[in-house]
Amino acid sequence: MSDVIEKAKTTAAPPKSNPSVAKAGAADEVLSKLAADRVVIEGVAPEIDGGRFAVKRFAGEDLTVEADIFADGHDKIDAALLYRETGESEWREVPMAFVENDRWGATVAFSKNGPAHFTIIAWRDLNALWRYEAKKKRDAGLDITLELVEGLGLVKDAISSERGTPEEVQATQALLKRLEGLSASGDKDGQYELLTAYETVDLLYCTGVRTNLSRYERQVPVWVDRERAAFSAWYELFPRSQSGDVNRHGTFADVEKRLPDIKEMGFDVLYLLPIHPIGVTNRKGKNNSLKALEGDVGSPYAIGGIEGGHDAIHPELGTFADFAHLVKAAEAHGLEIAIDFAIQCSPDHPWIKEHPEWFDWRPDGTIKFAENPPKKYEDIVNVHFYRGAIPSIWYALRDAFLFWIEKGVKIFRVDNPHTKPFPFWEWVIEEVRKVEPGAIFLAEAFTRPKMMKRLAKVGYNQSYSYFTWRNSKAELTEYLEELTTEECADYMRPNFFVNTPDINPVFLQTSGRPGFRIRLALAATLGGNYGVYSGFELCEYKPVKGKEEYLDSEKYEIRAFDWKREGNIREDIAFFNRVRNENAAMKSFTSLAFFKFWNDNVLYYAKRTPDRSSYLLFIVSLNPFDPQGGHFEVPLWELGLPDNGSVKVEALATGQSFRWHGKIQHWWLNPLERPYAVFRITP
């Protein structure tokens, strides 16, 4: 017999002697196992693929757990959420509350970065049942003598339940004494009042028997991140383009000089494109030409040369000491360095000679070049992960991550992870986290939706997304509702990049400065994480004709920019980063709701905390050319106000303050002035 059944046997009514129990029970394990779950706990959410993958939260973020909980018949039941932070062996307990239709829920927040767990217990609450039935009979004027005897029995059961602190057990013993005294003197009203007193209810919650205690079969894993995994603003650059002179290869020292500028815009992650030695074999020339000319610097994604591979630095950028200096200086500016982690190798990478078993050799002794159809990369070859390469390449790549963690880097933007095996990522992320739980991995995967979601499931903290190509109101609404309300909201956190060295979106090519301000407003306020690739603030848009690529791409040459040139949108960027940092509602990606604005060229939405103490409204025109206006609904109902209620409004971009009276209001946006409006409202 299981403990639960044994326990059940000791409760509620005096057990009769029944010799068949022990005998037959031992013989029927299935019966015992099933019987232990009399109270059903099912439909637990969030839970990813039956607990196969962790739910994601960041330290301090709310986690609301729900489950269907019920038992046979009409008895009262109760339930509690058990949770455990990283490193803890004991469960903490928080009561669950009934929601509706057999659904129960509780909310907790984990505080520590690392692996955490939760599970659920539920039980038949004979104490509550007793109160319910006794009250009903008493209210109907019926005799409750028997009920009082049974109530006393429940208190006795509590004393022998082995629950509660010594103080609580003592209090329960005192309660029993008082009840017996009242019983002896025949004071029925006194017994009833004492048994139903608030203090008694409270005490029996702690010491009362939990009859037929069921335990949910799984301990659901939760990965608790540091906040930056869910809330970050990235600035991406090519270090070699930071000298200000196309004829001089930029250095880490040049990057350092840019830090005040980047800090002024309010970013918190500075992401460096690959900083490793670059191969010379099949090196790409400017504008992705197949032949490099004398002096062409090549693509930094062609990693590895005679100077070394993934654990080396391109000599022209500087030394490891210079790199360490940059990391420190960035930190001093509130910026965390992220590096690019691209697994492919140039044909000159040392691994090719050291580990031929990691590569795909053809019958003629050559290596297959990398392809990402329809793109071809003649200057790189891919490693493989199985056959002779397992587990040695797995270890080598893990060690490459750990190498850079030792150098002070904790954020990795991983190039094309969907072309490497999912099991490798699941393993290596877990391995790296054992050393550095604060490591953050961003998956640069633009591929089919289920593959992108799988990468998030196996551990990626952040994911590239389709945001870059979602422009219309319908597209943005549908996509954001999927990301913030469907199951993936519990494990996938997009990072909304407005552009990247690989993506010069058609919208930005054709919409001018207002278009850049629009995409900035959307990315910074819809995304928990968002990013810009340098040049965005200057409204750089020149494409390779007919393609989503940049002309004279920094991927193949050194560029120089005047970072404060006229027409820049640095002030907009600084504004939105300030809005993000100064309003609690912005911390959560899922705090989003779309509301009605009667104009399909205008996106209108709110970000707000569950308690509504931080409440922002955003009106963003999606049309960069013509003024747009329209009526919209102020969500007064979310603030507990009637349709004719009023709210205080702060227009954050202009600093104006006023009040809105009534639910329907009107706004007007001129793209040449400002294609967005941000309001902070308070009732």
Added chain:
Amino acid sequence: MSDVIEKAKTTAAPPKSNPSVAKAGAADEVLSKLAADRVVIEGVAPEIDGGRFAVKRFAGEDLTVEADIFADGHDKIDAALLYRETGESEWREVPMAFVENDRWGATVAFSKNGPAHFTIIAWRDLNALWRYEAKKKRDAGLDITLELVEGLGLVKDAISSERGTPEEVQATQALLKRLEGLSASGDKDGQYELLTAYETVDLLYCTGVRTNLSRYERQVPVWVDRERAAFSAWYELFPRSQSGDVNRHGTFADVEKRLPDIKEMGFDVLYLLPIHPIGVTNRKGKNNSLKALEGDVGSPYAIGGIEGGHDAIHPELGTFADFAHLVKAAEAHGLEIAIDFAIQCSPDHPWIKEHPEWFDWRPDGTIKFAENPPKKYEDIVNVHFYRGAIPSIWYALRDAFLFWIEKGVKIFRVDNPHTKPFPFWEWVIEEVRKVEPGAIFLAEAFTRPKMMKRLAKVGYNQSYSYFTWRNSKAELTEYLEELTTEECADYMRPNFFVNTPDINPVFLQTSGRPGFRIRLALAATLGGNYGVYSGFELCEYKPVKGKEEYLDSEKYEIRAFDWKREGNIREDIAFFNRVRNENAAMKSFTSLAFFKFWNDNVLYYAKRTPDRSSYLLFIVSLNPFDPQGGHFEVPLWELGLPDNGSVKVEALATGQSFRWHGKIQHWWLNPLERPYAVFRITP
């Protein structure tokens, strides 16, 4: 290293010697375990609570399994469904086909009543990848010399793959010889043609290496029923009311006399209300009065008296020999006997003395009476299932089921199962099925939706439903769409009772004969299983005023009816049972679709086989008083016809044949003539 990795190592390219593999691999079990699942298999459906409960199908019914299947990169993959009938130890294999968006599917049908399983395998298909890449290069006019060498290598790999029958391996060896011959003579076209020939593709499917073979982590359980579990028409009666004389207690012999009549209506299950001895203590009088008068027969749900309990027969009904005779006679009429299984006991049940530990005793030595709030049952007491009663009552009840199975009964309508522990049902149903896999359990649970679903999950083959109270078009559509398209469609099969001794629906009380024909049409055609309680065919409707109960209920007295009296709807019943039995589309509960009929008083729907070879349309008026008509859409698109196409129509109730030309048609129903129409259509 796992087998899969070992296998992966042997494929595609010659492995280099790498001493670190064996050493490190053995040390890293997590790595090996993860690496074995390179091809992702997730989102498997149907699967109930992560495989915790069985999917339900009946022998011969289609089961379509789908899953998200994909791997990293752009390689070709392939997948197969593995399934195993009851008693089989080897898997059968059927190829899965790509559906869309990384979803794959396959359809099988199990043939044997009992527990079955399925799972999924998937692999990287290097043979298909080779064909894809070689064709692309050849079509572009590029040299494919290297590809041909690699293609030959794949055939060599197939020979050493240990897959395929001896004949297939021999054929592969012959293929290799021919290829080597062509290669020696420099015939590149010949090699390419042979490598891409249909026969080669076919052969390599059987013998080719399945690289990175992944196996879904679970073997998903399927419970395969006999057909009657999913497709049955029930007729329910009180045996004691079958004498035709209110003054004479009916017998099994009287029931036998009614068999031709019940067979004529086309039913296939004859369900007898409880046939056990009835207690005398607190016996109920007529119309549920608390005091029985001299001669009152009491409720048959007050089970047990001095004559015995759950394994005894009420002496006035007959003997076990009479019962056996009835079972046989019913069988001869194509009718299967179902009995009522009600666990409660009258205060005179032998168990109370034999097993006091199975009952809830109060401090004054009395037993708690049964309640099902707001109803009270003073003539019965409930057993309990834990404390001193576990496992002895579990065994006793299992033995009661087995007792009746020995007597030839395989169908049990279980009374109020939701007031007994779910673990008990899960255990006892499994136990009974070990002896009789064809046993069918119908759950008479009218309670909260999740409890009803849980009973189906733990094993009940059929469930009472809310159908009895769903009358409007919106209600019926919403409820049927839930039942036939949501997850519960894979484990819950409702039995649509139009009435029961406990439920005299308001609709039937107030709608006259047309109302009875409407509810019959709906139940018989919407439900895979449906049932009527005798008297329905006579349009019996007299209620206890203001209640959904029958006046002069047979639950408390013997009644007598003229079973062919005027105004009966026996012909309608016979018609619908004929439609059910003669049309393949009716066999499946989920073959339902609702279509447009522009009148909210008319429900219009189809039942059709997946191949559309059996296609029925139903037009049912929901208004029993006034004629109703309207335009409706003939679902020509489901038959591959254009909007102006035409179909042959057989109006089954009238025997007329005609054609409909074009998608929009009109129909008219007069409740006094016939409130329904049934059409069989063929293109």
